[in-house]
Amino acid sequence: MxxxxxxxxxxxxxxxxxxxxxxxxxxxxxxxxxxxxxxxxxxxxxxxxxxxxxxxxxxxxxxxxxxxxxxxxxxxxxxxxxxxxxxxxxxxxxxxxxxxxxxxxxxxxxxxxxxxxxxxALITEATITSSPAAILIEDKSSANLSCEALGSISTIEWMKDKRPLRPSGRVTFSVDNKTVFLQPVHSSHHGTYQCRVSNPVSTVTVARDLTVNFGPHNISIIGPSAAAPGQRVALECTADSVPPANFSWMFNGNDMRVNNSVYTIERFEVERMGNYTCTARNMVTMLENSTVLNLKASCSAPQWSYLLLLISAIIRS
Missing domain, CATH: 2.60.40.10 (Immunoglobulins)
Structure with missing residues (x-):
């Protein structure tokens, strides 16, 4: 009322x-x-x-x-x-x-x-710039990624490899969220970065690849630790590295002059038992790493065959 x-x-x-x-x-x-x-x-x-x-x-x-x-x-x-x-x-x-x-x-x-x-104003011409332009090396370099666009910018969101990018000990953001600081860069920073710029009437997403040179890390030899006489054996060396690592092989301390990731023994003999060392080298970071695989005769081989191999080795020595 x-x-x-x-x-x-x-x-x-x-x-x-x-x-x-x-x-x-x-x-x-x-x-x-x-x-x-x-x-x-x-x-x-x-x-x-x-x-x-x-x-x-x-x-x-x-x-x-x-x-x-x-x-x-x-x-x-x-x-x-x-x-x-x-x-x-x-x-x-x-x-x-x-x-x-x-x-x-x-x-x-x-x-x-x-x-x-x-x-x-509609958002247009979004870009991501990276500085400095120098080659980035893990733990030695830092990088800044900046997102720019024309139009009325309400929000800026960052993603890496299509997942939200969060602050961490090495990742920080400017107050306006336009710039990401990577200090120093880490191998996990290698990948594709996306910047999504938006306002209530428009959204633009732009991407940029960032190369972080790192490694070699996690070097390992894939192959059997034991082989039967006469068996063909392939040993493959792997390593996490950007750019891809160069490989070399040694057998019982001797350079085998094999410079690729796979070392092949066409026919395993008893004298081929021993330590196989793979060394991975990154020609940008100038780092190298090695791992060893000890190759033995297989216990599943027939005993007489193993003895013949052993006697043959003794005679040749």
Whole structure:
């Protein structure tokens, strides 16, 4: 009852604020695009006596039996007299702000609603730059990745290999999130970085590969630790390394002059038992690492065959 009395008093001064005349805001629009300020009102049996839209208290349009339109909006607006909705076209950044609608119905109390429009420039030309341009070596170099774009930037998100990039002991971000600092770089920093720049009306994602030279790490020899007489044996050396490592082999301390990742024994003999050493070298980091595999005769070989091999070795010695 008190609300109606208060509203009646406001009628005498020209208007009364109605509830939920406009949906909750704010609204978002793109530069050069359009937006519609819809109302929650159903078309009445007879048209509203008056519909007035204003921007920051300046008149956009006042519609009664005639329309009074600000010249700045002459070719940019359309008014729906049945619901009071307003379409605003050819948006510019200066259209950002508060909009007010005041509606006087043929019967009942005047209504008013307010909402806010935010206009954004579409995001374009996103890039990731890396500095310095020098070759990056694990634990010796640092790198900065910066994300730049044209348009109205609301948020910047970083990902690595399509997973969110989080701060850590070696990874930090600038206050505006535009730059990632990798200090110093680690082998785990090698990969593809994505920067997603967005605002409520547009999103652009850009990617850049970052090469971190590291290793060789985790060197190992894949192959049997025992072989039967006459068996063909292949030993493969692996290592985590960027760029890929160079390999060399030694047998019982002797250089075998094999410079690839696989060492092959076409026919295993007893004199081929011993220590096989693989050394991996990274020609950028200038680091190397080695591992040893001890190759023995297989216990599953027939005993007589093993004895023949042993006797043959003794005779040749």
């Amino acid at each position: 008190l609300g109606r009395v208060a509203c009646l008093a406001l009628v005498l001064s020209g208007w009364c604020a109605g509830e939920d005349v406009l949906p909750p805001g704010p609204l978002s629009g793109a530069v050069a695009g359009a937006v519609t300020f819809s109302t929650t009102l159903k078309p009445p049996q007879s048209l509203f006596l008056s519909v007035r839209w204003s921007f920051k208290e300046d008149n956009i349009i006042t519609s009664t039996s005639t329309n009074i339109t600000d010249p700045k909006y002459a070719n940019r607006i359309s008014l729906d007299r049945a619901t009071g909705a307003l379409e605003l076209r050819n948006l510019v950044l200066a259209d950002t702000g508060e909009y007010t609608v005041t509606i006087i119905p043929d019967a009942g109390l005047p209504k008013q609603g307010k909402t806010t429009l935010n206009v954004y």
